Amino acid sequence: IVIDTVLEIATITVGATDAAVDFHGLNGTLVVWTSDDLNAWGEPSTYDITVTTAAEVTIEVPYAAGSFIKARVE
Numbered sequence: 001i002v003i004d005t006v007l008e009i010a011t012i013t014v015g016a017t018d019a020a021v022d023f024h025g026l027n028g029t030l031v032v033w034t035s036d037d038l039n040a041w042g043e044p045s046t047y048d049i050t051v052t053t054a055a056e057v058t059i060e061v062p063y064a065a066g067s068f069i070k071a072r073v074e
Contacts, residue, residue, distance in 0.1 A: 001071065008062060009060050009061065010032070010060070010061045010063050010069050010071075011058060011061075012032070012058070012071055013056055013057070013059075014030065014049060014056060014057050014058075014073055015056030015057070027048070027049060027050050027051070028048075028049045029074045030047040030048075030061075030071060032044055032045050032047065032063075032071045033069070033070050033071075034063040034068065034069050036067055041070070045061065047061065049073065
């Protein structure tokens with residue numbers, strides 16, 4: 001995750017840790033939370049992921065609130 005504080009965009013790259021992973025046709029959902037309080041994350045935003053030819057995909061996520069961000073792939 002790379003944060004641009006001026007544009008308020010988090011660039012999240014999802015990829016394999018092993019070159020043997022076949023990403024052709026692998027799909028999922030990136031779930032992202034932002035918050036100013038680590039105890040109150042609120043409702044997440046979701047982004048569909050479709051990886052077709054590369055070993056990674058990059059998604060730009062605008063973050064509306066807070067100093068903290070967490071993300072997971074489902």
